Amino acid sequence: MVIPVHDVNPVRRTPWVTYALIAANVLVFLSTPGLAGSVAGDGELVRLCHLQAFMDQYAAVPKELIHHQLPRLVPTGEVGVGPHGPGCVVGPPGYHKSPALSVLTAMFLHGGWLHLLGNMLFLLIFGNNVEDRMGHVRYLLFYVVCGYAAGYGFALLNASSGDPLIGASGAVAGVLGAYLVLYPRARVWVLVPFLVFLPLRLPAWMVLGFWFALQAVYSSGHGVSGAGTVAYAAHVVGFVVGMLLAWPLKPGTPAPPEPPGLLFGRRARPYYTW
Incomplete structure (x- = not known):
């Protein structure tokens, strides 16, 4: 898996929506009970019960x-002692939850630092150009639509699952799909793990195409045991929806600049001395 670090594709306007989405995701993560914002001194079981109750309500x-x-029964966030020892108490829901609205709130929830930082890195690198092309309002609507499509697409494929679905991955996948359609030839600096991390500048179609191929393979259950705990199918749905929504904008999208210098580890064009 390659790690993108920067794209060579300047923007014309400040990507305020992308920055706001990143800030909102970080703030929600820091305030999520049982994760980065948990109260100091809480026991492991207390944090786990708080986290389960929070996720059940908002995921x-x-x-x-x-x-x-x-x-009928959900985690209450309290710790109790049962026949098999201490555990999380369950009871009737003490809240009203709209399943449709939970798709939106779930877009801002993450299960750990790696989950959060991975999504925000991709959003920061590729979201600014998509926002620049669509405009702030259309980009925000696009982001939400992709997130909803990914959430409901995954639910249709896993209709009997009671496990919470969280993360911005589906919406971010839509951004990646749009970037692939709009800027397939843009150059992206990536780190490739090969003994050490090798920096390479690759075309976006190669970086994002490889990412999508991996998600498609993993969503089918190949390459990972039982598709792991990652909702790969949501990534696939979000990516495809992002491509379809961005396609009408492709004809009027200016090509990104072709940078000189290194390409695939070699010079893109020779330098001559006279």
Whole structure:
């Protein structure tokens, strides 16, 4: 897997929406009970119970999205002692939850620092140019639509699942799909792990095409055990929807500049001395 660090594709306007989305995701993560913003001194079980209750209330659950009804018993966030020892208490939901709205709130929830930083890195690198091409308002609507498409697409494929679905990955995948359509020839600096991290400048179609191919393979269950705990199918759906929504903008999109210098580790054109 390659790690993108920078693209050679300048923008005409400040990507305020992209910055705001990144800030919102970080703030929500820091305030999520049981994660980075947990109260110091809480025991491991207390943090786990708080996190389970929070995720159950605000994450998107495929079974709830498809059947539009809440379970009778949910984690309450409290710790109790049962026949098998201490554990998280469950009880009737003490809140009203809209399954449709939970798709939106789930876009700002992440399960750990690696999950958060990975999504925000891709959003920062590729989101600014997509926002520059679409404009602030259309870009925000595009982001939300891709997130909803990814969430409901995953739910349709996993209608019986009661596991929470969280993360901005589906919406960010839509941004990647749009970037691939609009700027396939833009150059992207990536780090390729090969004994050490090798810096290479590759075309966007290669970087994003490889990323999408991996998601498609993993979503089918190949390459990972049971597709792991990552919603790869949501990535695939979000990416395809992003491509389709961006396609009408492709004819009027100016080509990115072709930078001189190194390409695939070699010079793109020779230098002559006279």
